[in-house]
Amino acid sequence: MTSDSFHTIIEPFRIKSVEPIRFTTRADRAAALERSGYNPFLLRADEVLIDLLTDSGTGAMSKHQWAGMMRGDESYAGADSFYRFEAAVRDITGLQHIIPTHQGRAAERILFTTILKPGDIVPNNTHFDTTRANIEARGAVAVDLPTPEGRQPQVRAPFKGNIDLAALERCLDANRGKVPLVMITVTNNSGGGQPVSLENIRGARDICRKHGVPLFLDCCRYAENAWFIKTREQGMEAKSPIQIARAMFACVDGATMSAKKDGMGNIGGFLALNDPDWTERCKNNLILTEGFTTYGGLAGYDLEALAVGFYEALDEDYLRYRIRSIEYLGDLLTKGGVPIVQPTGGHAVYIDAKAMLPHIPPAQFPAWALACALYLEGGVRGVEIGSVMFGRQPDGTEKPAAMELVRLAFPRRVYTQSHVDYLGEVILRVYAMRGKIRGMRMTHAPEVLRHFTAQFSPVEPDAV
Ligand code: F0G
Numbered sequence: 001m002t003s004d005s006f007h008t009i010i011e012p013f014r015i016k017s018v019e020p021i022r023f024t025t026r027a028d029r030a031a032a033l034e035r036s037g038y039n040p041f042l043l044r045a046d047e048v049l050i051d052l053l054t055d056s057g058t059g060a061m062s063k064h065q066w067a068g069m070m071r072g073d074e075s076y077a078g079a080d081s082f083y084r085f086e087a088a089v090r091d092i093t094g095l096q097h098i099i100p101t102h103q104g105r106a107a108e109r110i111l112f113t114t115i116l117k118p119g120d121i122v123p124n125n126t127h128f129d130t131t132r133a134n135i136e137a138r139g140a141v142a143v144d145l146p147t148p149e150g151r152q153p154q155v156r157a158p159f160k161g162n163i164d165l166a167a168l169e170r171c172l173d174a175n176r177g178k179v180p181l182v183m184i185t186v187t188n189n190s191g192g193g194q195p196v197s198l199e200n201i202r203g204a205r206d207i208c209r210k211h212g213v214p215l216f217l218d219c220c221r222y223a224e225n226a227w228f229i230k231t232r233e234q235g236m237e238a239k240s241p242i243q244i245a246r247a248m249f250a251c252v253d254g255a256t257m258s259a260k261k262d263g264m265g266n267i268g269g270f271l272a273l274n275d276p277d278w279t280e281r282c283k284n285n286l287i288l289t290e291g292f293t294t295y296g297g298l299a300g301y302d303l304e305a306l307a308v309g310f311y312e313a314l315d316e317d318y319l320r321y322r323i324r325s326i327e328y329l330g331d332l333l334t335k336g337g338v339p340i341v342q343p344t345g346g347h348a349v350y351i352d353a354k355a356m357l358p359h360i361p362p363a364q365f366p367a368w369a370l371a372c373a374l375y376l377e378g379g380v381r382g383v384e385i386g387s388v389m390f391g392r393q394p395d396g397t398e399k400p401a402a403m404e405l406v407r408l409a410f411p412r413r414v415y416t417q418s419h420v421d422y423l424g425e426v427i428l429r430v431y432a433m434r435g436k437i438r439g440m441r442m443t444h445a446p447e448v449l450r451h452f453t454a455q456f457s458p459v460e461p462d463a464v
Contacts, residue, residue: 026376032047052383056220065187095272153339168204216255
């Protein structure tokens with residue numbers, strides 16, 4: 001337990017195994033960007049110095065997780081490892097039926113292909129890209145209902161991830177019989193990693209019950225959300241993160257999870273539900289596409305690592321350090337004048353590229369341009385969450401995204417404070433030269449989830 005009498009919050013671990021990172025020159029990075037079509041997803045990882053592309057599957061596992069892996073039971077059916085995984089998920093979520101999957105989007109695909117039909121509507125505080133894409137792939141409609149403050153990067157509020165309850169009520173009233181489920185994403189990843197309050201989840205539960213519609217959590221970052229509830233929601237400070245997580249899950253009928261986040265794993269996920277009929281249909285779908293019900297596309301040793309990781313994510317010392325290290329970078333940037341989504345979220349700092357680069361119109365993808373500049377100047381890889389990711393509409397037209405953000409997502413237990421100090425320096429340097437950053441033109445785009453493989457070139461100065 002960190003002593004309250006000291007100011008410094010330290011990494012609550014020491015390092016047993018290290019992974020070298022490789023320094024490159026600016027010229028190396030310019031060549032790498034050109035070769036990869038100015039798409040950071042297409043860089044080789046060893047060309048990146050500090051990799052903040054995602055917090056998904058990129059964390060360092062603990063010795064307890066590695067020890068757990070050694071007892072992985074690789075039996076095809078009925079492995080011990082599955083029962084330990086199932087017990088952990090059931091203990092934390094209280095949900096009845098636990099279906100392992102190889103990652104979050106597999107849980108989404110299984111759920112949505114099982115229960116959605118064309119024309120159905122699925123509201124969420126904000127759908128993540130894979131969730132939206134899996135819904136749209138069924139011909140259904142993914143509706144985002146964030147609160148008004150959730151759309152304003154600079155506005156400070158404790159729970160900017162909340163779903164707009166009045167809008168949810170209107171949506172359910174207007175679409176009776178067409179909404180098979182409502183979802184809430186904790187924390188709200190596309191909306192700045194912002195938390196959702198317990199009060200808001202309970203409010204959504206009441207509305208859903210009134211309309212007879214099940215409520216699901218997209219619970220990838222349930223532990224980080226629980227920490228924000230503990231530290232920001234009135235009356236919750238004395239509760240432990242696991243008690244709060246249980247209170248969150250007690251409101252819902254099911255959950256999809258990418259265990260690559262708060263499962264502290266490098267791979268894995270689950271679909272958890274209470275409804276026996278949906279469960280049976282989802283299990284059949286799982287067997288057809290992922291694997292038998294007691295491994296769902298994972299090795300026994302993966303299930304073991306996750307059974308341990310789900311609890312480690314809820315450790316108070318870990319969560320205090322985790323949330324503080326993100327906030328620490330946020331403080332450095334805020335002090336330097338860099339516009340970021342305020343307050344800092346759970347797993348990432350989000351730079352507001354629209355505010356930082358007003359000379360680049362949305363059609364020239366300001367956040368994409370900023371992500372490329374951060375790599376070029378400092379070898380830092382982040383991800384655009386803006387009009388490249390979300391601008392293409394299901395009918396093929398373009399509409400600028402609500403926000404143009406660069407997300408710098410922190411792998412769990414990987415980087416130390418000096419890495420973060422370096423990041424601060426890089427970002428402030430890029431901020432100082434922001435007027436010189438040019439927009440991007442998309443030269444090739446695939447149909448679905450285009451940000452992963454699209455190609456770009458910088459807009460020529462005279463074309464601006
Ligand atoms: N839901 C949310 C809120 C997510 O953030 C992600 C993944 C998924 C679902 C899908 O999970 O990757 O295991 O299939 N987010 C990662 C990210 C990729 O970088 O934020 P997955």
